[in-house]
Amino acid sequence: MSTTIENLPAGRGVAAPPPGPDPRGSRPDARHRRGAARWFVLAGAVVVALVILAPMLIMLLNAFKSPTDYSQNGPLSIPTSLYFDGVVNFWTRVDFPVKLWNSFFISAVVAVAGTVLSLLNAYAIGVGRIKGRLGIVLLFLLANMLPQEALIYPLFDMARQVGLSNSQWSVIIIFTVIQSAFGTYLLASVLGTFPPALLEAAALDGAGRWRILWQVVFPIVRPTLMVLVIFFFIWTWNEFFIPLVMLTTNDTQTIPIALASLQGDRMMDAPTTNAGALVSLIPALVFFLIFQRTLTRGVTAGAVK
Incomplete structure (x- = not known):
């Protein structure tokens, strides 16, 4: 007849298993150190x-x-x-509504066009697997490292020869190419690890390259593209040197150039300059707050699979 644990004499019971690790963490001193950190x-x-x-x-x-x-x-x-005269003086002296529209127009067009161009380039490099892929990616990386001062004279001369002198489209074309260099470098790395099974399944269903791009690749990388749109808009909004050289009249210039025009050689109206900087900051801040959630989703899109 078997003997149960209850029938065993006192002192001869089965030894209790050793205590396991504390599920709530380690000792109180370790928790204290983590709290202090x-x-x-x-x-x-x-x-x-x-x-x-x-x-x-x-x-x-x-x-x-x-x-x-x-x-x-x-x-x-x-x-x-x-x-409040500083805000009024800045608004009237630089014709702020015109400068605001110029900055918004240039930044919006560059953001959209640069993102689309980045997607097309990265699709050809990362998914199309063209020859010399590594060298092309390194070329785009090198383009991001070149200073604008080294490019401004040939860019200005080419814009003058094609009739785009003092034209906003010259700035749009230049910044679309410059921003797309970074976008291509980023997206090419992302699309280089794209699941081949999805592409093969779409090809077996009869989808062509354009259909694969817009119906398979685009929905997956859309959060990353939205991040590029936001970055390209803000970066172009803050650009100063190239618009200063390419845009020479008040009706084509942007907000950073308007701020620079408030400073003279020997004196500066500090309250008006600060008021202009504050007014100029508000549109970019509003744009960032509107798309803040989109930016957060895009940055964290690839963190969890």
Whole structure:
């Protein structure tokens, strides 16, 4: 007859299994160390955020400060009274609505055209597997490393020869090519790892190259393309050197050039300049806030499969 554990004499029972690892983590001192590390990381993030926001806060203070208040109390003082003439002066002196439309038009066209061109180039390099793929990708990488100062004279001369001098389309074409170099380098790496099974299945169903591109490849890489659209728009919006050289009249110039026109050789109206920088920042900030969720989804699209 078998003997159960309950019938065993005291002191002769089955030994209990050794305790396993604590499912909630390790010892309290380890949890304390992790908690302290998190606080250090949080403190570092707060310090970095303050360093980034400090110039913007100084700009906000001086945008509504009178020239007399600025000269007497300095740039770090609180305004004694709100001064709105700086915003009005900037709006009227540079014809801000025209500059705003020029910047938006150039940036939007470059963002869309540069993304489409990047997708076509990367599709041919990454999916089409053309010969010399590595060398072409390195060429696009080299194009991203060239300074604009080395390109401006031949670009200006070519624009003049084809009749695009002082034309916004010259800036659009230049920045579309420049931005697509980065987009092609990025997308070619992504499409180089594209699942071949999807392409083979689409080819067996009778799909051609264009149909595979727009119905198979495009839906999968669409989050990445939206990230490129946002980056290309903001990068083009902030460009200064090439538009300064290519656009010579007020009706074609952009917002960064309008800001530079407020500074003279011997003097600068600091409140008007700060007010102009604040007004110029608002459209790009609104654009970023509108597409913030799209940017977050695009950046994290490939993190989880």
